[in-house]
Amino acid sequence: MNEAARRTGYIKDLPPFLSEREATMVDPGQIVIMATGSQGEQRAAMARLATGEHPQLDLSANDVVIFSARAIPGNEKDIARVQTNLRARSVNVITDHEEFVHVSGHPAHDDVVDLIQWLKPKILLPVHGEVYQLQAHAKIGETLQVPQVLIPRDGDMIELTPAGARVSGEVHHGILCVDGKKIVSAADRAIHSRKKLAEVGTVLVSLALDQDGSLISDPAISTHGIYTEEQQTAGEAELLERVIEAVEELDDRHVFKNDAVEQAARIAVRRAVNNSHGRKPIAEVHVIRV
Numbered sequence: 598m599n600e601a602a603r604r605t606g607y608i609k610d611l612p613p614f615l616s617e618r619e620a621t622m623v624d625p626g627q628i629v630i631m632a633t634g635s636q637g638e639q640r641a642a643m644a645r646l647a648t649g650e651h652p653q654l655d656l657s658a659n660d661v662v663i664f665s666a667r668a669i670p671g672n673e674k675d676i677a678r679v680q681t682n683l684r685a686r687s688v689n690v691i692t693d694h695e696e697f698v699h700v701s702g703h704p705a706h707d708d709v710v711d712l713i714q715w716l717k718p719k720i721l722l723p724v725h726g727e728v729y730q731l732q733a734h735a736k737i738g739e740t741l742q743v744p745q746v747l748i749p750r751d752g753d754m755i756e757l758t759p760a761g762a763r764v765s766g767e768v769h770h771g772i773l774c775v776d777g778k779k780i781v782s783a784a785d786r787a788i789h790s791r792k793k794l795a796e797v798g799t800v801l802v803s804l805a806l807d808q809d810g811s812l813i814s815d816p817a818i819s820t821h822g823i824y825t826e827e828q829q830t831a832g833e834a835e836l837l838e839r840v841i842e843a844v845e846e847l848d849d850r851h852v853f854k855n856d857a858v859e860q861a862a863r864i865a866v867r868r869a870v871n872n873s874h875g876r877k878p879i880a881e882v883h884v885i886r887v
Contacts, residue, residue, distance in 0.1 A: 599614060615628075617653045620653075621653060621654065625660070630654065632646060634679065635665065635666035636666065636668070636669055636672045636676060637672050637674075637676040637677075637678060639675070642654075643662075644679050644682075646662075646683075647679045647680075647682035647683045647686070647688075648682050649686070656683070656686060656688050658687035658688070659687060659688075660688050660689070661688070661691060662683055662688050662689070662690050662691070663692075664676070664680070664690065664691070664692045664693070665699055666699060667699050706737065709734065709737050710741065713737065713741050714741065718738075719743070719744050719761075720744070720745045720747070720757065720761060720762045721734075721735065721738035721745070722747055722749060722755060722762065723735050723738075723746075723748055731748050732748065735748050747762050751770045751771075752767045752769065752770035753766075753767060754766040754767060769782075771783065771784065772784075774788055776788070794822065794879060795822070796876075797822075797876045797877060797878045798820065798821055798822030798870075798876075798879070799821045799822060799823075799878055799879045799880070799881065800818065800819075800821075800823070800836065800866045800867075800870070800879070800880045801817075801818070801819045801820075801821075801880075801881050801883075802816055802818050802840055802862050802863075802866060802880065802881070802882045802883070803816060803818075803883045803885070804882065804883070804884045804885065805885045805887055806844075806852075806858070806886055806887070807887055808886065808887075810847070810852030810853050810858075812844060815837060815841070816840050816841065816844075816862070818836050818837055819833070820832065820833055820836070820878075822878075823870060823878055835869060835873075836865075836866055839865040839866065839868070839869045840862045840865050840866060842865070843861040843862055843864070843865035844858060844861060844862060846861075847861055855884045855886070858882075858884050859883075862880075863880040863882050866878070866880045866882075867880055
C-alpha cells in the first residue's frame, strides 16, 4: 500500500518507512509505529507490545496508541484485553469513540457502481459479507445489467468458462483447528471431547474383582480438572467410598457383569462430584477380573 500510494502521488512528502531495527535508533518522540493487531489478535505486534513481549520494540508511560480500526463483531473481548493491558502500562489509548481516527476501507454504494461501470464485467460474484450484503451487491450488478450475477455459498466451487459461471462442486468448509501436525474440523469429535474435558474434568477408576464379584483391593482413582490442590486428597477419598458402596450394593445378577459394575461406579462418581461441585465429570471405569 505504501509503494502504491507513493507511485500514484498520494504520498509525496513522507520520509521512507523504517524497519523495526531502524526504528529502535530513533528518538521515541519522533516516530510513529504502524503495528498489526487492531482486532486483538493474540500473537500480533500490538498484543505483544501491550504485554511487553515484543522482541524489538517497547512502550513507555504516556506513549499514545491509536486504534484506527473499528471492532469486527466477535472480537470485542480480545480488543478490550489488549487495550486494558496498554492502559495498565499507563499508555494513552485512543479509539474511534474518542476521536475521528477511523475511515472505512469498504466501498460505498456509489463506489461499487463506479467500479462496475469502469470494468464492465460479464460475470459478478459477490463475496465476503453477510447474506444481505451479498444480495445488495448482486442487485447493483443486476441494475447495471451485468450479464450474469451469481451469489456463491460457502464451499461452492465456481467454474468460470467462456459460456459463463456455474457451481461445479462443493469443497469442505468451516472452522478448522491446528491439532499437532494435522488440521482438523472444529466440529471433530476429538476437539469436542477436549472442550468437554476442559469444562467438567475427568475421573479415572480402576476396579479389580475376583470371580465371586468381590473387590480384591481398594479401587484406584485419579481425578483431573476437578479439585484444587487442597481439595484433591479429601475429594478422591470420598469418591473411593462412593465407588466401594456402589459395587458392594450390586445384586448377584449384576455384580458378575462388567458393564453393570462400570455403570454403577460411573454413576456414583458423577453423582458425588455433582453434589460437591455442581457438574458431572467424564468418568472412565475399567474393570479387571482376577
